[in-house]
Amino acid sequence: MSKLIITAALTGAEVTREQQSQLPITPEEIAEAALEAYQAGASIVHVHARTLDGSPTQDKKVYGEIKTRIEEKCPVIFQPSTGGATWHTAEERLQPVELSPEMATLSTGTCNFGRDVFSNPQDFYEQAARLMEQRGVKPEIEVFEAGMIDNALRLVKDGLLQTPLHFNFVLGVPGALSASVRNLSFLVDSIPQGSTWTVSGIGRHETSLAMVALAMGGHVRVGFEDNIYFYRGQLAQSNAQLVARIARIAKELGREVASPAEAREILGLKPRVN
Numbered sequence: 455m456s457k458l459i460i461t462a463a464l465t466g467a468e469v470t471r472e473q474q475s476q477l478p479i480t481p482e483e484i485a486e487a488a489l490e491a492y493q494a495g496a497s498i499v500h501v502h503a504r505t506l507d508g509s510p511t512q513d514k515k516v517y518g519e520i521k522t523r524i525e526e527k528c529p530v531i532f533q534p535s536t537g538g539a540t541w542h543t544a545e546e547r548l549q550p551v552e553l554s555p556e557m558a559t560l561s562t563g564t565c566n567f568g569r570d571v572f573s574n575p576q577d578f579y580e581q582a583a584r585l586m587e588q589r590g591v592k593p594e595i596e597v598f599e600a601g602m603i604d605n606a607l608r609l610v611k612d613g614l615l616q617t618p619l620h621f622n623f624v625l626g627v628p629g630a631l632s633a634s635v636r637n638l639s640f641l642v643d644s645i646p647q648g649s650t651w652t653v654s655g656i657g658r659h660e661t662s663l664a665m666v667a668l669a670m671g672g673h674v675r676v677g678f679e680d681n682i683y684f685y686r687g688q689l690a691q692s693n694a695q696l697v698a699r700i701a702r703i704a705k706e707l708g709r710e711v712a713s714p715a716e717a718r719e720i721l722g723l724k725p726r727v728n
């Protein structure tokens with residue numbers, strides 16, 4: 455089994471300070487949370503930018519500042535969101551790709567998202583895939599519904615995505631595919647041999663699905679974007695606390711945690727130069 459890549463999804467677009475007082479919002483807070491998550495075992499940070507009043511933004515300048523500050527602090531892989539918030543336009547959402555990050559997310563289909571719709575028509579995800587290819591950005595394919603895998607495979611056939619693919623199975627978003635072991639197992643069986651995958655269990659499903667992924671040889675994403683609690687009814691103190699729990703369980707299972715350099719190798723990214 456390969457070493458374990460832990461992704462910390464530090465902020466997201468939906469969680470507020472009222473819900474989680476430790477939510478990192480400013481570029482410096484996000485960079486500091488990235489450093490702490492790295493020290494706890496994360497090799498990737500999935501980032502959503504916010505304005506100073508806490509609203510989600512896809513502004514390239516804000517992402518640029520976050521990227522620079524993270525790079526100054528630690529070697530973790532910076533993975534900005536192209537999902538943004540459900541109300542962002544396609545143009546807004548693609549801005550962070552122009553920074554040529556090592557990775558970025560790519561959602562290959564539309565789904566319900568709570569009471570909203572997370573809209574990803576074919577035109578959008580083809581444009582996103584093309585831009586990532588031009589910029590040398592490795593997509594993490596966000597799968598909220600099973601058909602999103604089929605759409606990604608069509609992009610491979612059409613020459614818009616290169617194999618091996620890397621997937622993130624996001625399970626338990628209200629309105630989309632539920633967080634069950636059966637669903638995870640079906641999704642893992644549905645991706646091409648040689649792909650890599652990680653799981654994001656939403657809310658109370660975060661730790662249980664992570665444990666299944668650890669045993670199956672998959673990778674794990676945790677963090678405030680997906681879950682703000684440490685135990686039922688007890689808020690987590692930090693993103694790093696959630697990362698540290700996964701690193702601890704992985705050790706018990708004999709699964710070594712990958713450094714950012716090892717994660718780059720597993721994902722086929724170029725080594726970082728500085």
Ligand code: KMH
Nearest residue numbers: 467535536537538540559
């Ligand atoms: N905030 C969600 C509507 C991504 O980052 O690529 C979409 C999302 C996916 O979080």
Ligand code: ZN
Nearest residue numbers: 466535537679
């Ligand atoms: Zn996200």
